Amino acid sequence: MSRIRKDPRAERATKTVAEAGRRPRLNLGRREAGPASGRPRRDPWREWAASLAGETVIGPERKRYDRSQRQMNRADAARFARARPGLDATDISPGQPALRVVDEPAFVVFAVLEAAGGRLSRFDRQVLGAARLLADAGDGGGAVVAIMPESVEGLGEAGADRVFAMPEAATPAIRAATLRGAVDELCPRHVLFAEDGDSADIARRLAASVGEPLFADVEHLTARQAVRAIRSGRAEIGLAPPRLMSIGEDRAKPYEAVPCEARPLETSAPSRLDDPAILSVEIIPGDPAKLALSETDFVVSAGNGVSDFAAFRDLAAAMKGTPGASRVVCDAGLMPRQAQVGASGTVLAADCYLALGISGAPQHLQGIAGCEHVIAVNTDLHAAMIERAGLAIVQDAQLVMPALQKLLQERET
């Protein structure tokens, strides 16, 4: 779609008329296209359309542009495609295909995922990113096989070439046995796990059953070496990436380039579906109200803008979130000190943060720096929390709380 960049030197060369014995002359009238440099030209239209951030809500309609010169990500690209329907949406980075297909893989790399609740977690994406890195290492040509207990969406975008869904609701012992079958059949060059929960368990079961060492809790992974800490973090060992590895959290970058195809894999791996020692399995969900702030995944937090704290506590319980608060609220004794979020309180590891009536002071924002999703309810359009939020609602928190409570009760019945 983009035009080809002009190459002035090459153009000059085509216009030069060389005659033996005379000075080289330029024939400027000559209108022959010179050889193109091959480098594509910027398309300002495209960038302009992609930076459209929205339209003003109040007053006369005016377009708002975000010109902070961010790289165009996939969401922007999709929006851009809508903005200029005549264009081919997948041609954002010219020269690259829309879908990456590995037909005859030279080797395979397994990525064992948890995919709890049918969604890829951040950690799952990181494991896939690490697997992608190893599959493209050296001459490349490897295929990433994602292995998870249930079918999940978005595996292609996360970098999986093949997908292998294991029988559902299996115990770790059964999952490890199924995985063993797949390993024997496909002989992967690497098998990657997340160093967390069931994945860490399965990794060790597999290592013990195939009789190979497990390089656990990798801190640093490149195509050439994998490094892990030992002796309580006083020493480290690094080797060429071994066959079985478990990756530490937030250690490998997720994959972000062209989507892969995520083709279902046909294996004849027999699924052994019984575990003679286990008589029954029952999952007891955690009670978010009793969890510590640093452990929970969802925090419902109140600031100075909230006045009815009994309603707030009920709401936090109904939303299945852990209650938190800003320092002002804790200082006033309206919430216990353990609930304080921020630099002098708890730094959260949660995925989602719902801030009711919190201004977003720097000390408070430090505490939620790791939260992927932030929802803010505040009466002040210019509060820092509104700017930080992925969903910002300018409204009185005292009105939104009962409305939420009502909606939740309606959903229950």
Place this chain on the structure above:
Amino acid sequence: MKTIVLLSEANDPISGRPHLSRLEAQAIGLAANLDKTPQGLHVGPSEEGASAALGHGLSGLDVVETSVGEDPLPAIAGFLKNALNGNEPPALFLCGRRGEGGLETGIVPYLLAEALDLPILADAVAIRPGEVQGTLVVDQAMAKGARRRVTVRLPVIATVHALAPPPQPFAYGRMRRGELRRHRADMIPAAATSAESTTPVVGSHEERPHRARPKLMRTSGTSAGSHNLHVGPEPDEAARLILAYLEENGIRRYGND
């Protein structure tokens, strides 16, 4: 129910001196609820750290002395195989989920399970006897405070998670009363068959001083583009937006399912 707690060669993360790993002290606490006289087993060159386990509630400790740098697995497997074939076989073996101060791979319990052909359960936080004789109910720690309650047939190996109840306090008198039995490694018939003795815990490697590497930053997944700002919506509309956002991003699911 006869219980054996496996005690590793652990070093204090700060001082580097031998000590009893906290996970193993917690394991002793779990064992004491099931067995009035829980026993311990330590295989290694010295029992300096492990002997503190008596003070945390073990009533007896078997120490098999091996030379420095020797793989303890054959001796552990041999000792436990002997015990399983004895006239009062143990039913439960508890370990910490990771070692401390060594290679810290946490694979020894799994190799042991493979060698003894026993089932293994990871990350136990609570253990109690099952309703049926010869069974055990184990609560396993999972993400987000969830627990998996598994009923398992004995004998079994379980590893203990850090969220298990805190250990009993150390008591010097209790340590002095505890019985310490020393064994020589060559008296134990090495039960090691092919697999478990040849499985290296880590591949060949060279140690070097640790270099701290920064973790990935966890930034919000929202760019200005996907930022959705709603100025002055009706409260009901705002509530609907919030729940829709939560469900779309897979944080929570509300309603009767």
